Amino acid sequence: MTARRTLALALLLAVAGGGSVVVAQRSGADAVSTLTGTDGARPAPGAAADPADLAGTLPVGAPAPAVRAQGWLNTAPLTPADLRGRVVLYEFWTFGCVNCRNVQPYVKAWHARYAADGLVVVAVHTPEFGYEADPDAVRAYVEENGLGYPVALDPDGTVWRDFGNRYWPQFYLHDRDGRRRVVKIGEGGYDTTEDAIRALLGIGADAPRAVTP
Numbered sequence: 302m303t304a305r306r307t308l309a310l311a312l313l314l315a316v317a318g319g320g321s322v323v324v325a326q327r328s329g330a331d332a333v334s335t336l337t338g339t340d341g342a343r344p345a346p347g348a349a350a351d352p353a354d355l356a357g358t359l360p361v362g363a364p365a366p367a368v369r370a371q372g373w374l375n376t377a378p379l380t381p382a383d384l385r386g387r388v389v390l391y392e393f394w395t396f397g398c399v400n401c402r403n404v405q406p407y408v409k410a411w412h413a414r415y416a417a418d419g420l421v422v423v424a425v426h427t428p429e430f431g432y433e434a435d436p437d438a439v440r441a442y443v444e445e446n447g448l449g450y451p452v453a454l455d456p457d458g459t460v461w462r463d464f465g466n467r468y469w470p471q472f473y474l475h476d477r478d479g480r481r482r483v484v485k486i487g488e489g490g491y492d493t494t495e496d497a498i499r500a501l502l503g504i505g506a507d508a509p510r511a512v513t514p
Contacts (some may be wrong), residue, residue, distance in 0.1 A: 352500045359497060365473065368423060369463065370425070388501045389420075389422075390420065391474075393468070406513065407495075414511035415499075423450075424450060477501070482497065
């Protein structure tokens with residue numbers, strides 16, 4: 302396994318315009334990360350809280366670049382106009398990556414639970430090895446594993462470079478205005494990521510959460 306497929310988890314929160322940077326990192330698939338605000342606290346999953354308050358702790362970053370994919374699965378090509386007004390979770394992955402496979406049950410659960418509320422998952426498949434670049438192999442994997450969300454085919458790494466991505470898996474969570482709010486590397490921290498998704502969607506704490514492993 303390459304260094305790029307690290308098990309380390311890092312949640313990188315950066316305030317646009319020169320604000321603070323917070324990095325929470327722990328090795329291993331059970332890594333835990335924390336969304337931090339001015340007081341360094343966040344409510345526990347299911348605790349009563351105004352989602353606007355949690356959303357307000359998330360830094361505001363740059364807009365997402367257009368996804369210049371060479372092909373799409375499960376959808377027609379998605380343009381910035383198609384994604385406007387949606388909360389978008391971009392996931393960089395490749396089907397030969399064990400860590401990517403480990404996060405998929407959570408991504409599938411978030412898609413199933415929150416798509417109706419405005420979440421769009423865009424799974425950008427950027428291969429590391431030649432056999433992963435075959436679009437028929439990607440399609441077969443997607444079908445066999447029941448991945449029902451949009452998959453962007455990025456065999457030459459164009460989308461990877463546009464995002465400045467470095468890891469498999471790596472996530473970028475963008476709000477309804479297209480602004481980057483969370484960057485997440487690796488496995489773990491699933492409740493934290495779901496909290497951020499719910500906050501940006503404006504879902505109250507008493508609403509059901511995703512059914513995850």
